[in-house]
Amino acid sequence: MLVFAASDKGGTGRSVTSANLAYQRALTGDHVAYVDFDFGSPTAAAVFDVPGAMRGTEERGLHSYLEGDVTEPARIDVWRQTEHPLLRARPNQSGRLVLFPGDAGGGEFATGEDALERCVDLLLRLNGEFDLIVVDLSAGRSYAVDMVLAATAHPRMRYVPFRWLVFHRWTRQHVIAASGLVHKENGILRSGVDRGHDEETLQGSIRFVRAAVPDPESPLWAQGSPAQAAWMQSCDETLRRLAAEHRIGDSVVLGIVPLEPILQWREQLITEEDVLATQIANKETLEALEEIARRLTDESHWGRP
Numbered sequence: 001m002l003v004f005a006a007s008d009k010g011g012t013g014r015s016v017t018s019a020n021l022a023y024q025r026a027l028t029g030d031h032v033a034y035v036d037f038d039f040g041s042p043t044a045a046a047v048f049d050v051p052g053a054m055r056g057t058e059e060r061g062l063h064s065y066l067e068g069d070v071t072e073p074a075r076i077d078v079w080r081q082t083e084h085p086l087l088r089a090r091p092n093q094s095g096r097l098v099l100f101p102g103d104a105g106g107g108e109f110a111t112g113e114d115a116l117e118r119c120v121d122l123l124l125r126l127n128g129e130f131d132l133i134v135v136d137l138s139a140g141r142s143y144a145v146d147m148v149l150a151a152t153a154h155p156r157m158r159y160v161p162f163r164w165l166v167f168h169r170w171t172r173q174h175v176i177a178a179s180g181l182v183h184k185e186n187g188i189l190r191s192g193v194d195r196g197h198d199e200e201t202l203q204g205s206i207r208f209v210r211a212a213v214p215d216p217e218s219p220l221w222a223q224g225s226p227a228q229a230a231w232m233q234s235c236d237e238t239l240r241r242l243a244a245e246h247r248i249g250d251s252v253v254l255g256i257v258p259l260e261p262i263l264q265w266r267e268q269l270i271t272e273e274d275v276l277a278t279q280i281a282n283k284e285t286l287e288a289l290e291e292i293a294r295r296l297t298d299e300s301h302w303g304r305p
Contacts, residue, residue, distance in 0.1 A: 002162035008177035013211030024293035043304025049084040061103030153196035179246035207254035255292035
């Protein structure tokens with residue numbers, strides 16, 4: 001299954017959250033590919049602690065592959081090449097976890113028919129090799145978004161299942177932006193229909209993930225004043241109404257990731273060691289990531305029995 005990670009803005013937690021979802025699925029035994037189509041900022045390797053590709057790879061990146069400069073994109077075995085000590089030990093029963101990095105300094109680019117065919121080739125091959133393929137897309141209505149909409153509408157991709165996760169922070173601006181990315185005139189739905197998608201089917205494949213959501217009841221805010229607590233509660237209720245009005249309310253939310261202090265300082269994978277041993281991460285964050293990862297393939301969360 002293909003999972004496309006999208007957001008209307010940078011700084012939504014899209015890349016770090018989707019990398020954590022890929023990691024969680026690999027822990028369950030799935031073979032997982034993480035494809036860095038964030039062409040302007042291919043930094044997924046930093047989340048996985050892979051040296052030498054923190055800003056993309058110097059050779060055979062996805063940009064080079066799509067432009068036809070190389071016949072095969074580079075692939076990085078995260079378990080083998082990470083500097084993260086826990087990941088290097090590769091947990092028992094885990095599946096493969098492979099990163100396909102972008103090019104260092106690649107940048108956004110317009111894609112033609114040749115690039116589209118190479119994209120289709122890549123996605124088909126990965127779908128045959130891996131249980132789950134997470135494709136991290138550039139923020140906004142980017143060339144990457146347009147390319148995968150066209151690719152998934154291609155006749156050769158007819159029987160390949162795919163889903164979309166649209167990430168946003170829990171603020172008024174981000175709620176409005178995330179809704180626009182999907183529902184506005186030039187959004188994912190309209191653009192997908194223009195490229196041959198059935199609107200109802202495409203809409204059913206889209207779910208939202210709220211990231212960095214503060215919980216007014218959390219111990220993190222226990223030291224605040226009563227006035228601050230009441231204000232936060234009021235904001236939360238207002239945002240829930242706004243999200244519903246903009247068609248990204250609770251019924252189409254796959255999961256909520258709590259505000260996690262360590263992720264404000266460093267984009268990283270959240271492991272059990274971070275929660276239980278070093279205690280630098282919150283249990284609620286790990287549990288939320290585990291639950292969203294499980295829901296990716298739980299049909300009951302996608303409007304299917």
